[in-house]
Amino acid sequence: MTSGGIGLSWGKAMIRRFLRDIRGNYAMMTAIATVPIMGGLALAVDYGQMSRQRHDTLNALDAAGIATAHRILSGATETEVKAYAKDFFETNLGSVSPEDATLSIVLPQNNTGGGTLKLSAKLKYRPYFFPAFAALIGKTDADGTTTLAMNAQSEVRLKNTLEVALVLDNSGSMNYTGSGTGQQRITLLKAAAKQLITTLSKQAVMMKQVDKPVQFGLVPFAASVNISPSSDNEPWMDTTGISPIHHENFDWTWMDYAKNPKKYAEFSGGVWYKRGVDWGASQDRPLTRFSLYADITAETDREAIPNTSRRVCAKPSSDGNSCERYKNEPEYIYEYGPYASWQGCVEARPSPYNNNDATPTTSNPATLFVPMFAPDEPKHLWFDTDRDGMPNLFDKSSFGYNNNWWSDWDDNSDAKSRLKDPRKYFRVKPYGTASAGSGYGPNFSCTTNPITPLQDITVAEGEKTIVDAIDAMVPSGNTNVPEGTAWGWRVVSSGAPFTEGRKETEKGNDKVVIVLTDGANTYGDLGSTDPAELRSTYAAYGYTGQKYEAASITRLFMDTSSNVGKTSYDSSNYTRALDEQMQTVCTNAKAAGVIIMTVSLDLSLSKSSEKKAIEALEACASESRFRKGDDGKPKKLYYNATGSDLAEKFKEIADELSNLRIVS
Template identity: 25%
Template sequence: MKNVGDLLASKSGNFGLLTALMLPVLVLSAGVAIDTANIFSAREALQHAVDDAVLAASKTNENTDERRATFERVLAAGASNGRTLYNVAGDIDFKGSANSLQATGKASADVKLAFLGRFNFADLHLDLDAVSYQSTQSLEVAMVLDNTGSLGANGIKQLRTAAKSLTEILRKQSEKRKKDNGQEKPITAALVPFVTAVNVRNAEWNPKWLSGFDHNPTTAQDSAYVTGGVSNWHLFADLANADQDEVWPESKYLATGTGDWHDGPYAADSEPARVWKGCVEARAKPYNLDDAPPSASDPETLFTPYFAPDEPGKARPVGNSSKYGSSAGNDADYFNNSYLADDILDGKEYDHPGKPSYGEYEFDGADAVADQRKRQSNVTKYTSASQADLSEISETGSLTNGPNRACPSPIVPLTDDFDGLESSISAMNYFNGSGTNVSEGLAWGERVLSPAEPFTGGGGFNDDKVSKAVVLFTDGENAVFGAQKAKINKSDYGAYGYLDSNRFDTTSKGTAVSHVDDWTKTVCANLRSKNVDIYAVLLNADTNSNRKLYRDNCVTDPANYYAVDNASDLESVFKDIGNQLTQLYLMN
């Protein structure tokens, strides 16, 4: 026989006999296969149903009875997808411990056996369960957010939206945990906007942590830039035509010559252009990268108020640099912060013969370095400043000048006032100039999570009842910006002063950036050693250098590194991070 047709046409009788013998076996096998497939399908449907029901009941903020009702409703709806399931029943139990909340859901059902049931086989009974687990450790999250000028209007808008989305997830989980286990502050969050410096002037700030008139000996901006050891507090007082023992913010405190602080009397004059906005310089090494508490007994641990000096050139409005007034005040090559008139010193005119308007003096001459340094370090221009002289200072918008140039909005220490936190997020703006210093932002991220001063809202590091995380955002690489072709400074002023002051341990811009990268790695290592979970979100900045810095040497897991190409995608990334931070684990 060559084919099936020949087999069927055979009259030998063998095939018919074999078929008759095999038919019951074939039918039984097919029936068992159908019932087996139905059993697996029903079991899968019931498991999905109990999983979904446990998660739904665990996520709701209602009381236990209402959670149980949610469990039963979702279980019934899910089990209806298993067409052979009947007698579906279930229950859920909630159990809390010191650091977790556990929900155990149980479900049972019978599976109809379509074939074997005809031979008096009993229908199959299923008993399944699912367990959800959620940490009830206190959660502390620091959002360390780059507010530099490269963000632009759209970038800062999308960043605000993304940060608020993360905040909303934290808010909802905080409310849920308060109901679940009665924690007073189950989740708190902090905001650290940064450029090259960080603004610490908030409601919780205590001026005793600042270096007063006996300034921090290392970080005080003096020597070549301010003569006679004049402190930054003196300069703000001078600029306000105030007594030199009156210091800011808004003259609410006085400092003695030894740096002791006491209340008032308050001065009536609090002109914003004359007031310390709140930024501070980086501390001296090694305190620049750690959370050592500030103490008057060790002046190196105190924070020096930020004061961006008036740079060489005539007083000019924001939007003009000091290279003949030709640029927008955000110039990589020349001075960007000339806000006081200093065109006459020792009887010498500042104008350089033959130069155009906004005449500059000795930019290219033999005495350029000495003359420009003398102009910049002349403190009499602050004490003699008139209201007219101050008219060129601008602290609104993204391009600013004056002593608070490129100083962002203030830190928000750890709080569960999520409304207030979102208001502060809304107040964030982008600031041109100065550069980008992620190490300084991260150092303050560590400080807001710390239980030690200057902010004391954090739980202990490595405490098994506390979980901590940093969400870092930046849209570029670390950068030292401005004045690279000028005779002095070699950069804009920032948290480390000027580049040629050697506080970067170099006067080379490229080497300085390399050092800031290394400092960033150090702070990341400090945080990881304290069991702080680190996430990094980079917008249009997924460079080889940044991957090596943040993915390989900063985040706690490579999956915590997010490279984002479009600002509109920031919201989904921040939501994903929020969901991970408040994750509900399912076990079955």
């Protein structure tokens, strides 16, 4: 028992001494731990390096995707695109050897439905330490432990469609020479706009499986906008005279039954009608601006009747009361024709419809579009109404107005009555009598060519249509930027009047309005000589002396701030009013998802009037989705161009439009 107890105690003591003895224990423990430590270290180092290479591969893949998308939009061929993508990818691999990364490319036209560029990469990672560790534990490359494969993928969606309205200033100042050039501003603008069309057309051709990927429309504007004379029977036009602005400059009560029971006007159910047998085939039809264009008649030609003669005055006396000399001439048969036809310009709708895209409907007459009809301003244009050589009209008052293209009704002596009495329009202009000067008549202030609706520029015919329309632009008249902008919005809109645009709810489609002008908004004032109290020349807002029936002010001043004087009828106040109208239409369009780009041409911040125009254009512009300023905020899509760098600014616009079609 004792010896056994002694032996047990001795054994325990030996163990305690062994555990306390560290002279050779560390080396043994290190040797035992080396395998897992080295394995862990190998894994840590290789995992870090593997993560880095995977990160570099993904970055190269994303960068190559964006760059390749731009290359596609530039119009490169499939072979060029694939070579470019491979080169860009390999150049940006960083720590990864190109031989270890294999790139695969699926171009948009190879996808069902198109629109997505797919880049994928297979990365073969070669570990640094892991092969040695694998050998230590008896593994070989045949076990797949000395190389690792990883896959990465990046997709770039190219937006399918883009709709752009070019709203281009065609006012008279576009005839001026562009700064730094020897060419007219309009010539420089045409070249820059056509280059923009060409650039975007080449890009759009690559979108092979998308219908109408890029469409462009054109809105030339000056004092008004021309929507095309072929629109005269469209349902969105006021063809019955029910708009509250349709009869602003006509007083049909002058044509009552008492004055002429065979040819009079009657108001019934909100419409003025032709009544009486002397109206002929148009009896009982509405009296409208369209009907006036059809009814105003002139003797256009004549043919002498053989063996006839009549005595006419060859020289009236100075007071017109007698004839000093007579002559004989044959009797004639006269041919008649319309004096003028509607050229296609419309007035601005009353507020708020002037600055929005509300659908025109007869249930809300104020939303309908009204043809422009510039009234004959007071003064007789001719005095002999029966071609006998003796005057029948004697009042030679000039009143100081320019747009005098007809003779007034002889009952009237005051300027207001002579302007609004419509009976004058139903007398025939005698053959050989004086004609109005160039540019004057019922189409006064209608100086631009018609709008060109959206055209698919990937089709040769569509591109030619828009380019030809740009080439046909001719500068003349004042500047009304808000009216041009409003029509730019309506061109890209899906609703009437122009319905070529895609639905606003359609995904992957951007609607863009590009507005260019070379000056401030202008509306002609008349100064102090204004007996008819017109207050302005006639243009898109009519006469500013005419108060809107539902308000106590003229339409131009409606819904403007206190900065616009409501009884001030001078050019500077008109400019302030138009500037505010411009901000309203821009705000409304942007709220509806339309992107607004603005361009000023040859405007200087050192001139106060031009500085205001620049500020107005910049405020109107949308913010870029891609470019940022020095403050880190999105840049405004506003471009201040000179004649010499206009083409470069349009290239920047082309880049911005290209970016709109890429979503990474």
